[in-house]
Amino acid sequence: MRKVFVVFSITSLAIIAIMTYINWKSLFLLLIFLPLIVMGFYDMFQSKKTIRRNFPLVGRMRYLLESLGPGVRQYFVEGDLDGKPFNRLERSLVYQRSKKETDSNPFGTQLDTYDVGYQWINHSIKAIPFSAVNSNPRVKIGSSQCEKPYEASLYNISAMSYGSLSKNAIIALNEGAKQGGFYHNTGEGGLSPYHLQGGDVVWNIGTGYFSCRDENGNFSYENYAKRAQYENVKMIEIKFSQGAKPGHGGILPKEKVTDEIAAIRLVGRGHDIISPPTHSAFKTPLELMDFIKVLRKGSGGKPIGIKICIGNKSEFIAICKAMVQTETYLDFITVDGGEGGTGAAPQEYSDHVGMPLRDALAFVYDCLKGFGIKDQIKIICSGKIITGFDIIKTLSTGADLCNSARGMMFALGCIQALECHANTCPTGVATQDPRLVKGLVPQEKSIRVARFQHETVKSAMELMASAGISHPDDVDRHVVSMRVDRTKIQTFAETYPELDSGCLLDQNAIPKTFLHHWKKASAESF
Numbered sequence: 001m002r003k004v005f006v007v008f009s010i011t012s013l014a015i016i017a018i019m020t021y022i023n024w025k026s027l028f029l030l031l032i033f034l035p036l037i038v039m040g041f042y043d044m045f046q047s048k049k050t051i052r053r054n055f056p057l058v059g060r061m062r063y064l065l066e067s068l069g070p071g072v073r074q075y076f077v078e079g080d081l082d083g084k085p086f087n088r089l090e091r092s093l094v095y096q097r098s099k100k101e102t103d104s105n106p107f108g109t110q111l112d113t114y115d116v117g118y119q120w121i122n123h124s125i126k127a128i129p130f131s132a133v134n135s136n137p138r139v140k141i142g143s144s145q146c147e148k149p150y151e152a153s154l155y156n157i158s159a160m161s162y163g164s165l166s167k168n169a170i171i172a173l174n175e176g177a178k179q180g181g182f183y184h185n186t187g188e189g190g191l192s193p194y195h196l197q198g199g200d201v202v203w204n205i206g207t208g209y210f211s212c213r214d215e216n217g218n219f220s221y222e223n224y225a226k227r228a229q230y231e232n233v234k235m236i237e238i239k240f241s242q243g244a245k246p247g248h249g250g251i252l253p254k255e256k257v258t259d260e261i262a263a264i265r266l267v268g269r270g271h272d273i274i275s276p277p278t279h280s281a282f283k284t285p286l287e288l289m290d291f292i293k294v295l296r297k298g299s300g301g302k303p304i305g306i307k308i309c310i311g312n313k314s315e316f317i318a319i320c321k322a323m324v325q326t327e328t329y330l331d332f333i334t335v336d337g338g339e340g341g342t343g344a345a346p347q348e349y350s351d352h353v354g355m356p357l358r359d360a361l362a363f364v365y366d367c368l369k370g371f372g373i374k375d376q377i378k379i380i381c382s383g384k385i386i387t388g389f390d391i392i393k394t395l396s397t398g399a400d401l402c403n404s405a406r407g408m409m410f411a412l413g414c415i416q417a418l419e420c421h422a423n424t425c426p427t428g429v430a431t432q433d434p435r436l437v438k439g440l441v442p443q444e445k446s447i448r449v450a451r452f453q454h455e456t457v458k459s460a461m462e463l464m465a466s467a468g469i470s471h472p473d474d475v476d477r478h479v480v481s482m483r484v485d486r487t488k489i490q491t492f493a494e495t496y497p498e499l500d501s502g503c504l505l506d507q508n509a510i511p512k513t514f515l516h517h518w519k520k521a522s523a524e525s526f
Contacts, residue, residue: 039057040056043057081110081111085384086416089110090386090387091410091415093387094386094410094411094452097456098452113483116483116484117482119393119482120480120481121463122491123466123467124467126468127465128465130462132470133464134461134470135458136154136457137457137472138152139152139153141303142303143329143377145328146301146303146331149303150234152182153180153453154460155456156177156183156380156401156404156453157176157177157184157403157449158382158403159185159187159202159237159242159382159405160185160187161186163273164189164252166428166436168428168440168442168445169428170192170194172412172440172445173412173449174199174446175197175443175449176447177200179446179450180449180450183200183201183202185237186202188207188242188275189252190210190264190266191203191211191233191264196230196232198232201230201233202233203227203236204237205239206275208267208276209281210265211266212224212227212266213266217280225299228295228298228300233302234303235332236302237305237307238306239306240308240309241311241354251272251273252273252274254269256431257272257273258432285522285524286326288319289322292328303332306319306330306333306334309360310335310364313363314517315526316364317367317514317518318521318522318523320371320521330377331377332377332378333377333378333379333380335379335382335399336360336381336382336383337355337360338360338383339383357381357384358393358394361381361394361398362496364379366398366514370500372502372505378400380402380403381403382402385407386404386456388457389460390402392475392480393480398477401472409429411451411453412427412440412445413440414430478493480492482495504518
C-alpha cells in the first residue's frame with residue numbers, strides 16, 4: 001500500500017504538471033491533491049499509528065468511520081429497545097413528556113413479559129380515581145434533631161456539577177426546579193451562582209470540599225457557614241461516593257476548568273481537578289457524627305445527609321452503629337446505584353464497582369429498620385430513574401423519594417452522544433465550549449425540565465392509584481412483582497424479606513445474612 005501511494009503521488013504530480021503546462025488554470029488541482037499527498041507522506045513516516053503508517057491517507061478513513069459509529073448506530077441501526085445505557089423508547093418518553101407531547105404507545109408492549117427480570121405493578125380492584133390522588137405529594141425530610149425540616153418533591157434533580165455541565169444547563173435546571181417546586185442537587189463541584197436562580201438547592205459537599213475549602217484543600221467552616229445559610233440552600237449532603245465511580249473521587253478535566261469554575265471551587269487552574277477518594281474532615285464513623293453536628297450548626301439547623309454507593313456492607317452498618325451510640329441522626333441518606341453516572345468514568349468502575357440500586361436500597365432500608373432509626377431518616381435514591389414505574393420500583397424497595405440526573409439531561413436536550421468527557425457535547429449540556437453552550441437556551445429548556453418532572457410524578461401517582469394506594473408512604477415490597485425465571489414470580493417482599501424492627505440492636509436476633517457484616521462493623525473505624 002505504501003508503494004501504491006508513492007506511485008499514485010508521483011503520477012498525480014506529473015499529470016498536474018503537464019496539465020498546468022498546457023493550461024495554467026489546472027493549477028487549482030494542486031490545491032486539492034497537494035495537501036492530500038503531504039498528509040499521506042506524513043502518515044508514512046510517523047510512528048504512532050500503525051494503520052496510517054501501513055496505509056497512508058486511506059488509513060485515516062478507519063478513524064473517521066470509528067468516530068461516526070455511535071451516531072450511525074443511534075439513528076440508523078438501533079431498534080426501539082436497543083441503545084445503552086438508555087434505549088430509544090426510554091429517551092423518547094422523556095422527550096415527549098418534556099415537550100408535553102402524547103406519550104401513549106399503540107398496539108401493546110414491545111417488552112417480552114416472560115423475560116427473566118421483567119417487572120410489573122400489582123394493581124387493585126379497589127383502584128382509586130386519579131382525581132382523588134394528590135398529583136404532587138411532598139415528603140418531609142428532617143429528624144427529631146433538625147430545626148428546619150424540608151418538604152421535598154417525590155422526584156428531583158440529582159447531583160450534577162457546574163463544570164461537568166455547562167452554565168446554561170445549570171441555569172435551566174435550577175429555573176426548572178423553581179417552576180416545578182422540586183430541588184436541584186449541586187453535585188460536588190461547588191455552589192455556583194447558576195445554582196442560585198431561585199430553585200431549591202441541595203448543596204453536595206464532596207471530598208474536595210469545593211466552595212467550602214481553605215487554600216490547602218481542607219474543610220473551612222467559615223466558607224461553609226457563609227454559603228450554607230443562603231435561603232435557597234435547603235439541605236446539605238456529604239458525598240461519600242457516587243454510582244459512576246465509587247471509591248474513585250470526582251474528576252474534572254483541565255480543558256473544562258475556566259477561571260470562573262476555579263473561583264467557584266476555590267482551586268487553581270491548569271490541571272485536572274481531582275477529588276480525593278476519602279474525606280479529610282473525619283476518619284471514623286464517630287468523627288462523622290461530630291462533623292454532622294458541625295454542618296447542622298453552620299447551616300442554622302437544616303437537614304444534613306450523606307450520599308453513598310454501597311460497597312462494603314460493614315462500613316454502612318458502622319455508620320448506623322455510630323448513630324445509635326451517639327444518638328446523632330442523619331436526616332436523609334441518598335443511595336446511588338452502581339448503574340448511575342452522568343459524566344465520564346473508567347469503564348471498570350462504571351461496569352463493575354458499586355452495588356446496583358435495588359439491592360442497595362433494600363440493604364439500607366433494612367439496616368435503618370433493624371437499628372430502629374428508620375423513622376428518623378428519609379431514603380433518597382438515584383440511578384436510572386426516568387419513568388413513573390421507576391419511581392414506584394424504588395419506593396417499593398425502600399426509598400422515600402427519588403433523584404434523576406440523566407433523565408433531567410434528556411429533558412435539557414441530551415441525545416446520548418456519549419461525549420460528556422470530551423468537552424464536545426453537541427447539545428451544549430456537558431461542555432464548556434462557548435460555541436456549543438450558546439445553543440442551549442435556558443428559558444426554553446427550563447420549561448421542559450419542569451414539564452418532564454411534573455408528568456413523571458403524575459405518572460407515578462396514577463400507577464399508585466391503580467394499585468389502590470393514595471400516598472408514596474404506603475408503597476411497600478408487595479406492590480411490585482418480578483419474574484425470576486420463565487415460570488416463577490416473586491414480589492419484592494419475597495425477594496428481599498424485611499428485617500424486624502430493632503433486630504440489629506440485639507446480637508442474638510441478628511439474621512445470618514447480616515451477622516458477619518454486623519460483627520465486622522465498628523463505630524470506631526470504617
